[in-house]
Amino acid sequence: MLLFIKLVYLIIIAVACAVGGLAPLIFKKWFGEKSLSYSNCLGSGILIGASFIHLLKDSQELLEDQYDFPLSNLFCAIGFFLSFILERVLFEHKHEHSMPIGLIEQTKHDHEEQDTGNELKLFSVQLHKKNDDETQHGEENSFVLGIGDINQTSPHDDGDDSMINLIDSSKKNHKHGHSHNHHKEKQDQLQQPLQQKKKFPFMLFAVLSLESFISGSALGIQDNEVSVFVTFLAIVSHIWSESFTLSASVMKTRQSLKTIYISCIIFSIVTPLGGLFGLISEKILTHSQSNFTTSILLALASGCFLYVAIFEILAEEFSGDDHHHHHHSDNQDIDIDIELDDDQENNVGHSHQHKHTRKNFFKWIKLFLVGIGFTFMSVIGIVV
Incomplete structure (x- = not known):
């Protein structure tokens, strides 16, 4: 029993x-x-x-x-x-805990693109400063750092015209070559760690x-x-x-x-x-x-x-x-200081604080x- x-x-x-x-x-x-x-x-x-x-x-x-x-x-x-x-x-x-190789390579590529963009930003600032010195009209021009903002008309020589056209052409070619698949590939790479079998x-x-x-x-x-x-x-x-x-x-x-x-x-x-x-x-x-x-x-x-x-x-x-x-914090240093306006700083700070909380x-x-x-x-x- x-x-x-x-x-x-x-x-x-x-x-x-x-x-x-x-x-x-x-x-x-x-x-x-x-x-x-x-x-x-x-x-x-x-x-x-x-x-x-x-x-x-x-x-x-x-x-x-x-x-x-x-x-x-x-x-x-x-x-x-x-x-x-x-x-x-x-x-x-x-x-x-480590990121997959594909994601590392993708991130490295992104940082190289960012460094190129920063160099172009630096050139645009120097170019605008040169134009201000040449005109000496005392005009107060506000420039926003960015490749797409070099669309203002100012007196400059042919060399400057060629360089600006080169920058604009580089930007357009980059957009044309990457705009279709770049975002999707990046999403796939970011999702890859979640799909890996441990x-x-x-x-x-x-x-x-x-x-x-x-x-x-x-x-x-x-x-x-x-x-x-x-x-x-x-x-x-x-x-x-x-x-x-x-x-x-x-x-x-x-x-x-x-x-x-x-x-x-x-x-x-x-x-x-x-x-x-x-x-x-x-x-x-x-x-x-x-x-x-x-x-x-x-x-x-x-x-x-x-x-x-x-x-x-x-x-x-x-x-x-x-x-x-x-x-994300390793490669964020750039060649020039970019001053954000008050609204941008508040938005970034609020977003970071929200994620941390x-x-x-x-x-x-x-x-x-x-x-x-x-x-x-x-x-x-x-x-x-």
Whole structure:
């Protein structure tokens, strides 16, 4: 009878895990791409809560009567640094923060065009100054810096006529050659980073699968109905949220739907496999041996959870788009000072301030969702 109850519980856990894994797909359909970032932040809070409040606590309870030394805390730290070494030292990879080569070349081309335009602007200013010196009529002429503004009639020699015609001809040829496809190509290049497929989150998948396997083993190894039910309730209350976190992270890397479904299915059957391992271990290992093994694995998983939540999710989500701002500010120096009128300065300042405020607003939303995820796991820890 106890074996049948365990199998039913494992099936329910697998179904709950699958439902949680499909939830981000529904969120994306209803709320758009932004919901993936929000789901990721919610999931990071869940992972931090699961690490400190569930896994580490369960590990300590299993070892508290056997050792005075805090082995659970030690192996939690080992799990954290082991994850760091695996990802950042042995299998180092870079996150997709750099711009694609095509976009860099396009930007370089734009800057070259801008430098040419600045040289023409400088010549136009010098030309107008020369005309003012020659006429000496005391006329106050207002000139707006720009290639298209050299249309005023003023006395000048044939050399100046030729140079102005050359500037106007250069401008017209540039417009004719680039006006049709330049804007579309630039848009395609800017959209390219959004369409690139990033690396599958193997580290997150590995640590979540490890924790799920250990949880299933803990259920399978229990020897009475009450402990089996308590363990089942503890697992099913948070396993769906871990599946939710995994699917949201996989979707954020722009994997295919097939990959998302496969990862969701594999993760859903990990806990039942752990349960079967627990059933076998119950017949082989003694109670103290199984408790020690489970506690060490739970502590390791706790450290892995903490690493993934901080370095894999939060660091990525809160890095923002700062690299874009650095790129736009590198080549903005020009040969002459251009004085903007008051309206232009106000518009530029207002636009920059609006973007900065909007960016901070979204970061506060993400931080709020991290807190919601952590609070959710805290409440479960109190209730269960």
